[in-house]
Amino acid sequence: MTPESTASISISPTQVPVGLLTCQHTPYLRSFTTSVLSCSEKPNKQKLYEVQLQDTILFPEGGGQPCDYGTINEDIEVKSVQRVGTSHVHHTTAPIEKGTEARLEVDWKRRFDHMQQHSGQHLVSALFEQPEYGCNTVAWGMNATRCHVELDKTPTLEQIQEVEERLNLYIRRDYPIHITFTDERPPTLPKDYVGPNGVFRVAEIMEDLDVIAAEQNPHIVKEQEQEGAFSKTKKRNLVRLDYNPCCGTHVKSLKDLQCIKILHQEKIRGANCRLFFVVGQRALALLQETYQLTRDLAGVLSAPGGPETYVDTVVRTQKQSRDGFKLVKSLFKEIAGYLIRDWIQELNEKSPVAADVDGSSFAPAHLIKYHREDADMDFLILLASLLKDNDLIKGQRIFIFSAGEKKEGGPMLITGQNEELVKRIAAEVSKFVEVKGGGKGRWQGKSKSWKGLEAAHAAAVNMIRNETA
Incomplete structure (x- = not known):
């Protein structure tokens, strides 16, 4: 809406x-x-x-x-x-x-969540805008799980860590959030918004220097309390931390934020970046999700030692995977070599190369079909390359290769010297299996199922027979 x-x-x-x-x-x-x-x-x-x-x-x-x-x-x-x-x-x-x-x-759960995130955004923006960081907020956003501010400058990792520590320090200090009004129209407000009675709401956070002094000199805290340094009637030594126009709902003091966790940043246009964070209950929910994920990963990775062993376990698993992939690739190459050797013998018997009327070499129509469930398109391309290397793609010879399990389908490759015949064979095969593809010289496609593959092969054989009739 x-x-x-x-x-x-x-x-x-x-x-x-x-x-x-x-x-x-x-x-x-x-x-x-x-x-x-x-x-x-x-x-x-x-x-x-x-x-x-x-x-x-x-x-x-x-x-x-x-x-x-x-x-x-x-x-x-x-x-x-x-x-x-x-x-x-x-x-x-x-x-x-x-x-x-x-x-x-x-809906109080939703409302309080929005209050935490919105007030947290004010505090995040206020700290990054301090002179020592100089990162101004130009936009912000909130979705169901994360919040972000867009900054006009990318802070360093050290600055982000420092700001996060300060954010949670201010939450522990429990500064109040005041809602005040101003008669000066903020330039960021929507054009259709007219302040009631000519005034505009402002959210303000004040930093209490007396609290900071007491933290830095804990031995005088008791003395200050006895003198009424923290009484409501004593004039406080305050400096403005945040002062921004805002129509939203806010927590009454920073303690209701509970905590703020900065997640990561993403560079966008120019020097700008998006800085992602979560506040309060969202931070606790994220912690629970992450903790559960680490427990689940311990079982998947067989790493009972906990998160500190995950990296070593993953590195070891990746190496094993690479070694296994190299072995499989080597074995497939060896299998392809055996297939080519068999096909050379078959072609010499059933589609021998002869001289055409113009003196060029020519091979009569013949179909070789091959399907392997545990192969992929890389293997089919390897077969096609070896056919070319061994000068087997000649005349009316057609080769149909496919891979994948019957229920799941997979890639298909059809190749031959006669491009028109390749296209007609591909069209005929497509009548029996749901395969889509294309290509010039070498037709490549993919099917969702190999149901009907035998019928497709039979139809292709009939077409080849008609070519030789």
């Missing part, structure tokens, strides 16, 4: 505008009662009704944050909440009568 899909709705002027919604100033509220201002008579293309409420605790999508989900009056699901200017529209699974009360319940 997009804002454009609700652009035709006539928004009631009695709505609480986006920017002053209950979900924004009281984001920890999980249930709320409001009134229904209007409801569409018919569902839209998504089979959802468009409902206008006087106020809401369900956040409308915006600022990079997805919308909330929830219910109205227990059994009506809210599948989407969208912003139209400073108004909001709920998309519901059933209609709601105008003028009635609407009891809202927010």
Whole structure:
């Protein structure tokens, strides 16, 4: 659902505008009662009704944050909440009568996850924008499992590690997140957004220098506490860490972020990069997934020593695989040599080379077919190359090679000197097996099944007989 899909709705002027919604100033509220201002008579293309409420605790999508989900009056699901200017529209699974009360319940797990990720993004961006790093955020995004910020400069690995340590240090310090207002319109806001009463929401995080001083001088902490250094009435020594316009829902203090883990970065256009991270419950879920994966890998790799032995085990397994591949390749080459020797004898008997009327060498029509279940296209190409090296592709001779198990199919190669005959043989074979391919001189294709291969070979033999008739 997009804002454009609700652009035709006539928004009631009695709505609480986006920017002053209950979900924004009281984001920890999980249930709320409001009134229904209007409801569409018919569902839209998504089979959802468009409902206008006087106020809401369900956040409308915006600022990079997805919308909330929830219910109205227990059994009506809210599948989407969208912003139209400073108004909001709920998309519901059933209609709601105008003028009635609407009891809202927010999907708290989804809401709190979005609060953690969004507040975490503010903190991540704020730290990377510090002068010692100089990486400004130009965009950010959130999906169901990961978040990312796009930075205008690629930080070093050492800087990323340092920032991550500082991020989690600030979480332990539990700085509050303040929501304030400004009458200066931020340039990054959407053009259709007009601040309610001419003001715009700002999320602000202040760094407490008194807390830092106490950490650096633990022997004076008790003395400061006795003097009221941490009392609510004492003026704090604060510096601004983050100050950014934001319409989203945020945690009340950094401790609710729990933790932040920076995952990796990807270079994109120019010097920009995307830095991926997870916050809070997502970090814990990722840890559990990773831990379970390491346990599963221990069995697959036969590495009971744990993750620290995985690299050595994989390196050893890769070497064994390469050695095995070399052996198989050598054996297939040897098998191909034996096949060529047998085919030379067969061709000398059934398709001997003779002089054509113009004096050039010529071989009468003859078909050699070969199928091997444990082979692949590389082996078929090797056979074709050896045919050429031994000057066996002459006159009307046709060679049909295929590989793969009957139920799974596999590659096919048809070659011969007479390109027109090769094409006709390929077309005839395709009538019996579901194979698609093409090529000039040497026809190559792939089948999903070799059911009907024997019939295809028989049809090809009949065509060759007709060539000699």
